[in-house]
Amino acid sequence: MTRLLDVENLTLQFDTDEGRITAVDDVSFSIDQGQVMGLVGESGSGKSVTAKSLMKLNARNAVYGPQTKITLHLDDGPVDVMALRSAREMQVVRGGAISMIFQEPMASFAPAITIGNQMVEQLLIHTDMSKKQARELSIEMLARVGISDAAKRFNQYAFELSGGMRQRAMIAMALSTRPRLLIADEPTTALDVTIQAQVIDLMKDLVAEFGMAIIFITHDLGVIAQTADTVAVMYLGRLVEQGPVREVIRTPSHPYTRGLIAALPDLEHLDKPLTPVPGDIPSPLERPTGCVFHTRCSVAIDGLCQREVPQFTQLDDHHRVACHLAARERGAA
């Protein structure tokens, strides 16, 4: 497998009126070409902020840690994303090598410009196509994602399309520049299950056809199980567990990952009571010391988890977990 992206020691803070808030804390991961990585966690865990960092798309009050290093391995050689300054330099990644699709496609399309004109506009910026070529490619892409009457839809506005249709158009637009990496931020959360199944299928087909990598952000582990090759679980800005999808879902090793899986309603066992992860995610202003999860953890080790940040324990070649208890059990075994 050829490496596409390396993220090393990503730390990101926001300067706010109430002080400096840590959104992402020392996160490292890699993605190979054509690989689908699931990024899981609840609201406030920092998953969207992490993904946006790859294009430096975060707000102006974002402060990146000095150790942060994001490297994109393109055909013309590696690109150091943190070193990119002007909007012009950024075009290599933004809409170039990386495209992004969002949860609410209605809010992501401009309401007063036709779908087609928005697709053509970005192609004119990122490629050296003529207007005519851009138009042809856009219609072809709309048809490719399963939109019937693509030539007609090309001239319509976002409000004229259904939710599922809009998300397809969003995908068509994101893929028309042939990105190497697609960031999909909760792309199916706003859709009905039947339409979600269609969009997931479509994304799988497109990975196979275009060979791009995907970062799939979601809070739904079922969607991850159906799409991803690898999973990274985030909690309060820290990666707590990562590994191949089968291993993480079958043998979850962090108490938080276990909690997420146990909280899912299980259709096979309707009598089983639902088990929530106790408590609420703490406010970013009151970040817990030591292991960030210890305030909600039922197996926290007294005196240790409150004080020391757990380092990663390697469970096997690719599966690792940041938990004192898992480290102890591993040491004892």
Place this chain on the structure above:
Amino acid sequence: MSDRTLITTRNLSVHYPLRGGLIGPRQVVRAVEGVSIEIARGSFFGLVGESGSGKTTLGRALLRAAPITHGEVIYDDGEVEYDLAAIDKAALKDYRRRAQLIFQDPYAALSPRMTVRDIIAEPLEVMGLTKSRAETDERVREIAARCRLNLEHLRRFPHAFSGGQRQRISIARALVSRPRFVVADEAVAALDVSIQADVLNLLKDIQRDMGLTFLFISHDLSVVAHVCDHVAVMYLGRLVETAPTRQLFARPRHPYTRALLSAIPSLDPDERGRAQKLEGEIPSPTNPPPGCKFQTRCPYAIDRCRKEEPELEHIGAEHNVSCHRWRELSEELAMA
């Protein structure tokens, strides 16, 4: 109708007129069409379907918050009996206390300028249910405690709370007037999975302790499977199947129910691609297809389905389905 039934609807329809152009026929959106259901007292009744299936409109019609175009809705809690289609003003005021609604989005449902105490107390004050401020405070504290909110919480404003806590505030507000019937419209859809289970457990506890009847509207079948004892599946304004939860999940009879069940993403990575995929999208309610409303997406549709609309048919203990082919399909699928 048994004396154990809280809500009975007969042929309930909710239509909304659309302002058409100057020429051409006046169009009507048939949001709910010919729905007959019975909701037993003390039950947790689930209503599922995709966006546009009419589930929210049906819920609102039962609260008399949507116009009832045709049919009957009878409410009977043992103390009073109302025919909601023909209810007078005074009775409607009393019904508002007895039937409450919990909204989907706990961020939009709470006024940012009111303290949690005032938010929960508002229904009591508006409906004049308490005689003194002390009594109001007593009622607020009592319901807040049940929803696991403490005195400190009551003094704060909603912005200081997380999604799960806000939903508990919404629940307390809905319950403070001691209703008999509560419609929860996608009450956990906006919450994280880790918090969702907590709110669901709370709703179940409250329903049991206070003897409430819930209409639980959701698009998430796995959640419905866990909390509801009875489920109705809607498609394009019609009921397509109703059954006790276990029965529905073990032996779904309508092709749409089957498709919904198989579209739930499995947690097993080796189950990939096994789902029975549903093509296309739900048609517009202004222009529904002839015959069975599901025929445009149904993999088993035959000529008859395209011409003749199926009736809701009683096929077993509390199990009803509206499909011309349910019998032969269950045999076929059992063989396969």
